[in-house]
Amino acid sequence: MNLLLGLRRHRSGPMLGAGLLVLSLLLSACGSAPAPASPSAAPAPTPAPAGPTSFRIAIGVDLDSTDPAGQTTTTVSNLLDYAVETLVKLDKDGNLKPGLADTWQVAGDGLSITFKLHSGVKFQDGTAMDANAVKFSFDRLLNPDVKSPQRSTFNSIKSVDAVDPATVRLNLKEPAPYLLAGLTATTSAVISPASVTAGGNTMTNYTTPVGTGPYSFKEYVKGSKVTLEKFKDYWGAKPYYDSVVFSIVPEAGTRETLLQAGQVDMIILPNTPDIPALQKNPAVKVLLASSNRTIFVALNTRDAALQDPRVRQALNYAVNKEDIIKNVLFGAAEPMQGPMAPSLFGYCQTNAYPYDPDKAKSLLQQAGATNLSLKFMSPTGRYVQDFQAAQAIAGYLDKVGVKAQVSTSDWPSYVGAITAPPDKNATQMHVLGWAPSFLDAQQAMVQFQTDNNPPKGLATSFYSNAQVDSTLAQAAKEVNPDKRKQLYCDAEKQVWSDAPWIFLWVQSFPIVYSAKVTGVSFLPNEKFDAIYAKPQ
Amino acid sequence: MRRYIAQRMAAALVTLIGVSLLIFMLVRLLPGDPARVIAGLLADEREVERIRVQMGLNRPLPQQYALFFTHFIRGDLGTSARTGQPVLKELLARMPYSLELAAVSTLLAVVVGVAAGVLAATRRNTPLDYLISLGTLIGISMPVYWLGLLLIILFAVKLHWLPAAGADQPASLILPALTLAAFSVALITRMTRASLFDVLGQDYIRTARAKGVAQRVVVYRHGLRNAMVPIVTVIGLQLGGLVGGAVLTETVFGWPGLGQLLVNSIFSRDFPMVQGLVLTAAGMIILINLGVDLFYAYVDPRIHFS
Numbered sequence: 001m002n003l004l005l006g007l008r009r010h011r012s013g014p015m016l017g018a019g020l021l022v023l024s025l026l027l028s029a030c031g032s033a034p035a036p037a038s039p040s041a042a043p044a045p046t047p048a049p050a051g052p053t054s055f056r057i058a059i060g061v062d063l064d065s066t067d068p069a070g071q072t073t074t075t076v077s078n079l080l081d082y083a084v085e086t087l088v089k090l091d092k093d094g095n096l097k098p099g100l101a102d103t104w105q106v107a108g109d110g111l112s113i114t115f116k117l118h119s120g121v122k123f124q125d126g127t128a129m130d131a132n133a134v135k136f137s138f139d140r141l142l143n144p145d146v147k148s149p150q151r152s153t154f155n156s157i158k159s160v161d162a163v164d165p166a167t168v169r170l171n172l173k174e175p176a177p178y179l180l181a182g183l184t185a186t187t188s189a190v191i192s193p194a195s196v197t198a199g200g201n202t203m204t205n206y207t208t209p210v211g212t213g214p215y216s217f218k219e220y221v222k223g224s225k226v227t228l229e230k231f232k233d234y235w236g237a238k239p240y241y242d243s244v245v246f247s248i249v250p251e252a253g254t255r256e257t258l259l260q261a262g263q264v265d266m267i268i269l270p271n272t273p274d275i276p277a278l279q280k281n282p283a284v285k286v287l288l289a290s291s292n293r294t295i296f297v298a299l300n301t302r303d304a305a306l307q308d309p310r311v312r313q314a315l316n317y318a319v320n321k322e323d324i325i326k327n328v329l330f331g332a333a334e335p336m337q338g339p340m341a342p343s344l345f346g347y348c349q350t351n352a353y354p355y356d357p358d359k360a361k362s363l364l365q366q367a368g369a370t371n372l373s374l375k376f377m378s379p380t381g382r383y384v385q386d387f388q389a390a391q392a393i394a395g396y397l398d399k400v401g402v403k404a405q406v407s408t409s410d411w412p413s414y415v416g417a418i419t420a421p422p423d424k425n426a427t428q429m430h431v432l433g434w435a436p437s438f439l440d441a442q443q444a445m446v447q448f449q450t451d452n453n454p455p456k457g458l459a460t461s462f463y464s465n466a467q468v469d470s471t472l473a474q475a476a477k478e479v480n481p482d483k484r485k486q487l488y489c490d491a492e493k494q495v496w497s498d499a500p501w502i503f504l505w506v507q508s509f510p511i512v513y514s515a516k517v518t519g520v521s522f523l524p525n526e527k528f529d530a531i532y533a534k535p536q
Numbered sequence: 537m538r539r540y541i542a543q544r545m546a547a548a549l550v551t552l553i554g555v556s557l558l559i560f561m562l563v564r565l566l567p568g569d570p571a572r573v574i575a576g577l578l579a580d581e582r583e584v585e586r587i588r589v590q591m592g593l594n595r596p597l598p599q600q601y602a603l604f605f606t607h608f609i610r611g612d613l614g615t616s617a618r619t620g621q622p623v624l625k626e627l628l629a630r631m632p633y634s635l636e637l638a639a640v641s642t643l644l645a646v647v648v649g650v651a652a653g654v655l656a657a658t659r660r661n662t663p664l665d666y667l668i669s670l671g672t673l674i675g676i677s678m679p680v681y682w683l684g685l686l687l688i689i690l691f692a693v694k695l696h697w698l699p700a701a702g703a704d705q706p707a708s709l710i711l712p713a714l715t716l717a718a719f720s721v722a723l724i725t726r727m728t729r730a731s732l733f734d735v736l737g738q739d740y741i742r743t744a745r746a747k748g749v750a751q752r753v754v755v756y757r758h759g760l761r762n763a764m765v766p767i768v769t770v771i772g773l774q775l776g777g778l779v780g781g782a783v784l785t786e787t788v789f790g791w792p793g794l795g796q797l798l799v800n801s802i803f804s805r806d807f808p809m810v811q812g813l814v815l816t817a818a819g820m821i822i823l824i825n826l827g828v829d830l831f832y833a834y835v836d837p838r839i840h841f842s
Contacts, residue, residue: 058701058790062800064574064618072576144586147620149579205620222629223792224703249701249790253685258700261692412568412805419572437578456581 055241055517055533056264058255062223062248067206068189069141069148074435075268077186078527079246082228083124084189084211087115087134088180094343094439094524096180100129100190100212110175110479117166121235123192124216131162136193138170145204150437153182175477177484178442181345184525185437214239214531224248240519240534259284259512266513266520266530272385275330275510283515288332288508289522292341293435294444295333295383297376297393297502298418298461303428305372312499314363316353318400321504323355324392329385333505339448339495341506343524346441346475348489350496353503360400376404377430379414384507390431393502404429419454422462432460433507435526441488445472448495463500537833541826548822552815556608559814560601563807570805574617591617591807604811613815614808618801623812626797631816633703634793637785638778641713645720646771650760652721653728653767658755660733668725675722684715684788701790712789716782720774727770731763738762764835772828776821 063076068084071077089099101115121129138160140146156176161169172179182188195210196203209217214236215228226246230239247264249255255267256274260283270278279286299306299315306312321335337349364370374397378390387408394404409417418430436443446452450469452459468491475487496503511528513520519533571588572579579587592600607614613623656668691711692700699708735741736759744754783795794813801809 064804065620070620072574072579147587147590149575149583149587151583152580207621221704221792222626223633223796224790247702247790248792250787250796251701251790254688254701254788254790257685257688257693261696261700263692263700410568410803412566412570412573412803414568415572415577416568419569434577443578458577 052242053240054243054245055266055530056245056247057530058247058249058258058264058267060248060250060252060255060269062250063220063226065147066209066217066220067147068186068191068209068211069146069151069206071186072149074526079226080186080189080209080211081213081527082215082244082531083209083213083217084186084191085213086184086186086189087117088183090184090439090523090525092521092523092529094345096184099184100134104180106177106180106479108479110172110177110477112169112171113179114163114167114169117168118235119166121212122233123195123210123212124231125192125195125198125210126233127192127194129190129192129212130165131168132165133193134168134190135160135162136196137190138188140191140196140203141188143203147204148187150185150187153185153437153443154179154188175479177479177481178345178438178440178476181438181440182443184439187437215244218243237532239531256512259514262514265517265533266511266528268509268511268528270510270512272330272332272510275332278512284512285515285520287511287513287520287522289511289526289528290334290341290343290524291435291507291509291526292343292439292524293383293433293507293509293526294336294339294341295386295389295431295433295504295507296336297390297429297504298432299500299502300425300428300460300462301464301500302422302425302462305369305374306428308367308369309498310363310367311369311372312502313353313497314360314367314369314400315397315402315502316360316499317356317363318360318402319393319396319502319504320355324389325505328389328392329505332384332508332510334508335505336503339492339501339503340436340441340444341524344436344439344441344444345481346445346485346488346492348485348492350493353499357396357400364400364402370401371403372401373403373405374428375426376406377414377417377427378406378408379411379431380408382411382414383431383433384510386431386433389504393504418460419458421455422453425454425462427460429502430460434458437525439525441492442476445475445488445491445495448472448491448500461500463495463498465494465498468494537830541830544826544829548819548826551822552818553605555818556605556811556815557601559811560604563802563805563810564597566802566805568805570617570807573805587617604808608815613812616801616806616809618804618806618809623808626809627794627812627816630792630794630797633791634779634782634795636709637712637716637782637791637793638775640709641716642720642771642775642778644713644717645724645774648717649721649724650728650767652725654732654755654760656725656729657732657736658751665729668729672722672725675718675725678718680715680719680782680784681788683718684711684785687711687715688788701788703791708789708791712782712785712791715788716778716785723770723774724767727767728760728763731766732759735759735763761835765832768828768831768835772824772831776824779817779820779824 059075061073061075068080086099087101089097091097100118102118104113104115106113123129141148141154156172156174157170158173159171163169189211192210195201199208201208214231214234216231218229219227229243252271256270258264259267278284299312325333337352338347340347376394378387380387390406394406397404418427434447447459448463448468449472450464453462454460471487471491475484478484478487509526516536517533518536521529523529571584575584575587588594616623616626652668656665659665688700691698698710699705702708741758744758783799786793786796798813
């Protein structure tokens with residue numbers, strides 16, 4: 001009482017009062033600090049859990065959409081894969097394996113695919129997963145009112161028939177041999193029809209996904225975290241953890257500190273230069289997962305300086321990719337040996353472009369291209385060490401007499417510049433990455449189709465070869481897998497020889513996780529696979 | 537006073553209309569195709585065009601603005617092109633975090649800054665004064681990003697006292713608030729020191745001392761109160777800047793505030809969200825400035841409104 005009266009008498013009372021308030025706020029917050037973890041301690045044997053267990057993952061991007069059909073980002077798709085499932089899945093080698101469908105049969109003419117569904121599968125809302133649910137999901141995916149930027153993969157579907165509760169048939173407008181691979185994409189996940197009108201969802205605004213996955217969507221705090229909890233009636237193997245919490249932490253350094261402080265169990269995409277130190281840290285394990293993302297320098301083949309294929313080949317010989325991977329990317333990539341990642345169906349290894357500056361100079365001389373000066377654009381922070389690698393590439397080009405002026409800009413401006421129509425496109429060389437949403441050459445080779453040149457598409461090298469166009473058109477409809485592979489191989493060899501790109505590398509997907517957990521793996525489409533993670 | 541407030545509110549509305557037109561034009565001057573950025577690289581042109589139509593980008597600019605403005609005056613800030621959710625809903629989800637961080641860091645900065653400024657002003661040219669000046673120099677010079685990471689390494693990684701990031705516990709507020717307060721503390725300390733020292737040199741202060749008034753009364757009742765006007769101005773400016781979002785701090789600590797949302801929206805060319813955020817920030821700054829002006833009258837009765 002006297003203290004309070006004393007505070008009121010003095011003019012400093014309000015100040016002291018405010019100070020006490022702040023101090024009490026901070027102290028009360030301190031009381032809720034997390035239990036200390038010991039990052040440098042050796043992993044101890046796993047005791048039986050005393051209460052609910054949680055696996056904590058830190059990711060770098062906030063969700064743009066929780067609708068599987070609306071996915072544009074691999075990380076968000078990865079998160080949704082905990083809750084929703086597709087008819088067909090990928091194994092760790094990139095091969096197709098059963099998902100919600102046990103088996104499938106492609107018709108001889110390639111105009112339909114019939115799936116036999118796994119029986120006894122329930123959605124997280126208790127309703128049964130059957131052919132009608134699958135039909136509903138695909139009809140919704142193809143509904144133009146539903147926002148689905150990656151719908152084009154499924155545009156070959158004419159209609160969907162629920163033949164019987166356990167059988168569904170996709171009828172196609174034309175043969176689409178890539179479609180089975182496309183059905184592994186989260187975009188085509190099967191959702192509960194009842195959920196579309198429940199829990200605040202509507203057909204076009206689907207914010208709480210309800211699927212058949214091992215975890216159900218519990219809570220999304222925008223910009224902060226997503227919490228999923230174990231689905232007790234999951235039809236497959238039950239995961240260990242009762243819940244999974246995805247924390248949204250944009251800064252890579254902060255994600256690393258969260259892991260080192262023991263406040264998360266796994267992170268993705270740490271700072272690349274930190275990878276060597278993390279690899280030496282006994283408290284964590286580093287997984288440089290292979291991915292399907294190729295990184296390349298697209299060369300504007302319409303530009304006078306780059307029209308001659310010998311010039312473009314020279315640029316390929318001039319760059320020491322292995323050296324850049326080792327010293328700039330810290331080992332987080334593999335050199336490209338073909339115009340796409342090896343995990344894709346239809347991949348064919350071509351002749352390499354080994355580092356050979358003398359050959360580069362010779363080719364440039366043959367082409368009469370001396371004292372070349374080129375504008376070289378690169379994004380910053382879009383791909384692993386992109387801008388740094390661009391500077392290293394410019395250094396190698398300089399050694400063979402090619403001056404490359406490196407510049408950068410924000411991503412939207414960058415995309416705008418590289419996709420400008422031919423008459424307005426001032427780019428000469430630019431770094432780009434390409435990660436198909438499914439592991440099939442069809443979506444990789446679109447980069448070399450004339451029809452996809454800007455402004456219609458993203459084939460930003462403006463490459464045009466009628467023979468390649470014809471081969472790719474054939475391959476897109478060829479139902480025989482061996483013939484299809486051969487067609488893609490022919491196209492890839494031609495593209496490799498024409499060199500519309502400086503073929504750089506296939507970027508790795510770094511995953512770092514606590515040494516106290518096991519069961520963390522990856523899929524070759526730039527996704528982590530930690531559903532069956534558990535304590536050591 | 538009421539008339540003054542009413543006039544300020546009317547002026548605020550005109551200001552907001554001007555801001556709406558300015559931000560509408562500015563975002564559309566940014567290079568790049570928003571529909572392509574939102575759709576992603578793998579989307580085909582048909583889907584990109586759909587998004588373009590959904591965003592209304594196929595309409596003439598005056599029609600786009602008219603649509604935006606008619607919704608705005610009804611309190612509808614539109615729909616986020618990126619998430620498809622109402623802009624207002626997205627804003628309201630994030631605003632409490634920004635307000636909380638701004639309020640706590642400002643409160644901390646005011647308490648520490650004014651106290652340090654008073655100490656420095658009343659002990660000018662002593663080692664304590666020099667130490668405080670050095671502290672303010674460091675506080676003003678230290679990059680937020682660097683300080684934030686240092687605090688994380690010390691308190692989260694080494695000591696395990698506090699969460700490194702996120703906003704799901706009360707303790708999560710401490711490090712971002714401290715980081716954000718560092719610059720404000722330095723600024724407020726300097727302003728308090730300079731302003732108070734100026735006031736303490738006035739004749740009436742000398743008179744008060746000559747009359748035997750206690751030093752504490754001289755400093756706080758006579759000195760600090762009369763020095764408050766420029767200090768409150770600085771506080772108001774700082775608070776106004778913070779409620780709009782503290783991007784670097786939010787990024788380092790994964791704090792889900794408005795600043796990060798604004799930057800993400802700009803980089804994804806989410807026009808409705810950028811417009812909504814800028815208008816909201818403008819509105820909050822207007823309100824804060826009004827509050828500061830009214831506070832002037834409280835600390836200095838000589839100030840009248842007309």
